[in-house]
Amino acid sequence: MPDRAPQPVDRQLPTDEARDLISLVRDIAQREIAPKAAEEEDAGRFPREVFTLLSESGLLGLPYDSEYGGGDQPYEVYLQVLEELAAARLTVGLGVSVHSLACHALANYGTKEQQAEHLPDMLGGGLLGAYCLSEPASGSDAASLRTKAVRGDGGSWALTGTKAWITHGGIADFCTVLARTGGEGARGITAFLVPGDAEGLSAAAPEKKMGMKGSPTAQVHFDGVRISDDRRIGEEGQGFAIALSALDSGRLGIAACAVGVAQAALDEAVAYATGREQFGRPIADFQGLRFMLADMATRIEAGRALYLTAARLRDAQRPFARQAAMAKLFCTDTAMQVTIDAVQVLGGYGYTADFPVERYMREAKVLQIVEGTNQIQRMVIARHLAGPESR
Incomplete structure (x- = not known):
């Protein structure tokens, strides 16, 4: 069945411009991304036309300088855009995150001449x-x-x-x-x-x-x-210092994508539980399932708060590497657990490709691996707490 359109999340956005931006992203997600997601993922088709649309809409360079075609958006806003896109289709949300990661080195360490020559096409010229x-x-x-x-x-x-x-x-x-x-x-x-x-x-x-x-x-x-x-x-x-700098920001992108996938899974589980009847009443009336949904929602809200806290530190030009590692670790583990629970809520239907939760579960796994495995994130966090390991 087609993916459910992403349900609106009650976001606290800093400006009217940011609110309009999220509305634009939701519109694109509902019209252009979610309806085709299941079919195209099953066929292994990359939606290049969606990335062209995102570029034309100014959504591929959001956290970068408008002087070179970027959107001048704080990371706090950019990450919530990623979450919305990933909730509609992870291939798109993660693709935007990777594209931003690929632009990071030039945007932050390139010369003015290099930036003027290459960044406009990279940020808004339809390139990937x-x-x-x-x-x-x-x-x-x-x-x-x-x-x-x-x-x-x-x-x-x-x-x-x-x-x-x-x-x-x-x-x-x-x-x-x-x-x-x-x-x-x-x-x-x-x-x-x-x-x-x-x-x-x-x-x-x-x-x-x-x-x-x-x-x-x-x-x-x-x-x-x-x-x-x-x-x-x-x-x-x-180069290695440049790479580590990029990865700190990229980990926040993965965290936001993970929350998007988890939110999509929760939305599907709630819709199913409130519509499916057993023993004469919706299964959402049963306490065991209600508690499962409550735990899923709580993990998602905690993950969203964690990645936004790290983003605000980054926007304030304060150290955020430890919080980025925490966000990547917690949010991706949350996505894995929430998608597993969503499959359980749907029971046998959850195990079939007729519903998207089985795909969400398969997709969530890779988020625990990319941009540094979650074991590496624990090492990063521990180094900030206790210093480098003794040899």
Whole structure:
């Protein structure tokens, strides 16, 4: 059956402009995204036309500077947009989050000349980005990456290596790539902006995944891809610091998407429970099920409050890395538990593809893995509390 249109969430938004923005997003979600979500996910179809519409509507560059085509929106607002999109279809919400992540390096560490040349197209020109950090042998241990960038004649660079688990791999118009330009460890890594059609760049067949089948995830190969030095972002050796900075913000995007998926699952469970009758009354009248719904709703509200608290710290230019890790950990664990409970509420129907909750459950799992596994988030939080581990 088609996905239920996202139910309005009572949001506390800082401005009338933000309220109008959320209304626009809800309209797009209800008209263009939710009605096709189940069919297109089942077919493994990526909705590129939706991303074109989002770009034309000014929704692909919300947290960035309007001077370069962005929306000048605080993260507090941008994340609530992601939540609305993810509630309609996670492929879209997560795709916007990944695109924003791919823009982060240039927007925050690029030169004025680089930003003026590339950001307008990246933020509002219909382009779609990919973020290339992980590799087949370096996932959680990202500082051990092996993709190399070697400087050649005239100051240009040649990139060689393979990136793995890349969202939008094979369809992205540009890639932010982290490559080794120096010795071992974090200090030998540099960031580059690589065109998606660069000679020598190719993608493997998309991975066959448990969920999010409409979002292509693939290995991306760099076979001596040559780019000029004016596409190097930041200083040589600064790339890992740039990557960590991007991931702090990206984790908040994943947290918001997770709350969106959980909210969609709760909405479906409530609608089913109030309409399904057993023993002569709606199953929502039974205390055991009512308590389950109450727990689901409470977890969602707590997760939303947690990611918004971290976003407000970021907007105030205060440290937020610990809170971002907490939000990513709690919100994605919440999405997993809430979607499992939603399947239980629907019983046998929940286990079938006739209702979307089984898809929500499959999709929720990946959110505990991407942008740093939840085990890594616990390590990050513990380091803020107790310092680095002794060796």
